[in-house]
Amino acid sequence: MPESHHADIRSLDLFSEMEESNFKALMRGSYVQNFPQRIELIMEGESSDFLHVVLSGSVDLYSCWNDQETSMATIRPVSTFILAATIKDAPYLMSARTLEKSRIALIPSQDVRAIFDIDAAFARAIVNELAQCYRTVVKNTKDLKLRSSLERLANYLLRQHNKTGSSVIDLSMEKRRLASFLGMTPENLSRAFKGLSPFGVTVSGSQIKIGDVETLEAFAKPSVLIDNMQS
Amino acid sequence: MPESHHADIRSLDLFSEMEESNFKALMRGSYVQNFPQRIELIMEGESSDFLHVVLSGSVDLYSCWNDQETSMATIRPVSTFILAATIKDAPYLMSARTLEKSRIALIPSQDVRAIFDIDAAFARAIVNELAQCYRTVVKNTKDLKLRSSLERLANYLLRQHNKTGSSVIDLSMEKRRLASFLGMTPENLSRAFKGLSPFGVTVSGSQIKIGDVETLEAFAKPSVLIDNMQS
DNA sequence: TCAACCGTTTGACATTAATCAATTGAAGCG
DNA sequence: CGCTTCAATTGATTAATGTCAAACGGTTGA
Known part of the structure; x- marks a missing residue:
């Protein structure tokens, strides 16, 4: 080599x-x-x-x-x-x-x-x-076992937010792949994004904006024992 | 010690x-x-x-x-x-x-x-x-991601069958725990057992009998890359 | 520029699974 | 033995998710 x-x-x-x-x-x-x-x-x-x-x-x-x-x-x-x-x-x-x-x-x-x-x-x-x-x-x-698809998506977005520090998240992959990773269909992911709009999530292409992190966290209830990427 | x-x-x-x-x-x-x-x-x-x-x-x-x-x-x-x-x-x-x-x-x-x-x-x-x-x-x-709850139960039974060699399986745990392990509710597990009766599965308490292994396998489609306990 | 392609979105609908409530059944105990 | 308890089952209903079909939209390439 x-x-x-x-x-x-x-x-x-x-x-x-x-x-x-x-x-x-x-x-x-x-x-x-x-x-x-x-x-x-x-x-x-x-x-x-x-x-x-x-x-x-x-x-x-x-x-x-x-x-x-x-x-x-x-x-x-x-x-x-x-x-x-x-x-x-x-x-x-x-x-x-x-x-x-x-x-x-x-x-x-x-x-x-x-x-x-x-x-x-x-x-x-x-x-x-x-x-x-x-x-x-x-x-x-x-x-997968403890959360609904909406909760999985919300927590995924929060994990990405914690990783990059930015409140605008670039998915950097096809939505169909994200859907598959999260254990849902592409159609369902599309609706899940809509379902998160009451919590300040807006979508434009592959750019996802978290309007207010606290609001989204109140819904997503992230846990260090599931969502902490380090430990 | x-x-x-x-x-x-x-x-x-x-x-x-x-x-x-x-x-x-x-x-x-x-x-x-x-x-x-x-x-x-x-x-x-x-x-x-x-x-x-x-x-x-x-x-x-x-x-x-x-x-x-x-x-x-x-x-x-x-x-x-x-x-x-x-x-x-x-x-x-x-x-x-x-x-x-x-x-x-x-x-x-x-x-x-x-x-x-x-x-x-x-x-x-x-x-x-x-x-x-x-x-x-x-x-x-x-x-969890690739199978329905009925398929998960069927494959679970076949794995137990392969482990013990017997066509009568003793669950050796509460059904509610099995349900939780398989990612479903107890009610759903109960119905899933019923749903497997066309494939020869009969239930009496915690004893499950597989009438015909081939029939159940034809439905469950077990895979060595999911169900093989050794490798 | 336009047509073709493909991923995404949307709506209608079907299926699966969860929930709620009531009943059954089996084990433990006074 | 009968009472209590709790898991298991059953039925009715609701909620979540998947499926199918069509429309939309951005990209590519002729």
Whole structure:
């Protein structure tokens, strides 16, 4: 892999603390590839030969069953995905496709497992990352099971607001994908936006404006145990 | 902790491969406690001081939001729970209560983290367990987002059938808890059982009989990427 | 510029699931 | 044994969400 990408990967929590020699060993078998928009990177059920790192662009993780498809997560730079499958050497549970032109690093899974055993800092970083992923999915499940679609949308907007600090939110994805991520149909999302207008939410294209955060929070009732992205 | 319980814990995947001296060190600060039925072990939001191991009995993991409660998982012997919170030293995302009289081992979280750093086998076991937990929750999310409540129930019954090998399934929990776990109301579960009778499912109390597995499978369309408990 | 395309929105309607209220049924206890 | 209690069931109703079809609107490319 070209040295130029090492810094990006090295800056990830997952790789920042490990021994330089082990990092170099990991990079030796790895390579970076550029993908156009809407390219299938992996299909669920396949075996997990590579740990993937999104260097630029973005990737959609999704799953299918019975001719339906649902969006599970969006991966943005610089993050890894399918770490669990890599660790367990088990089939992917989710498919992945690029949402836009993306640069992806591919690190052989067996190298990851091998270095894990000899580098304690790397091991600790991996376990931290996995624990983080686990907690994210648990929060997602709570969101799905305890909230209505209107409440899910309201809290999604508030999370985006907390992330960017701006009261104008750019969805930065198709509304149909947001709908799928939130577990509803595009039609329903459209109506949900309308349903939030009494709480000061206005829509213009992919720009969503939160008129008054307190009003929206009073409806959405965000919880640190569901909506806090850090812990 | 009394030596008598060591064997149970040692036999867990999580502890079976580690150095004996490290295992002893872990046990030194640990203790075992007996709890009656329906005792709150932990509340979501609290800090995670102990890794818990269910030695006997069973434990319900559940979450609350806005005066609602939903059952997330049932932990049976011999398994750990809240590993992710222990690892990350972050607040619990789920509450836990005993479903019946239970014996629980409590291992100080800081000891777990300390031994993790010096015992590669333990580290590998932890990361495997976490990856397993992660994949279980992902499957759960797919189940929730891609299936109707009738389909979820049908697949749940087939999973139990695969686990026990018997075509008569004992629910071994209140139906209201099963309903909550499957993301529906008790009333709806009752009707869902009725809705499965055309596919050979008959109910008598907590005993569910699958008349013909193929017929039920034809309806449920189980998938290894959602319903396979092993991988 | 205009036509074609595709995501979004809207309305009407169907389906699914939740709620409320009442009843049944089984377990525990005096 | 009969009373109490609570989970489970049933029926009627309402609410939430999905489906289908049509219209709208922005983008692309001839």
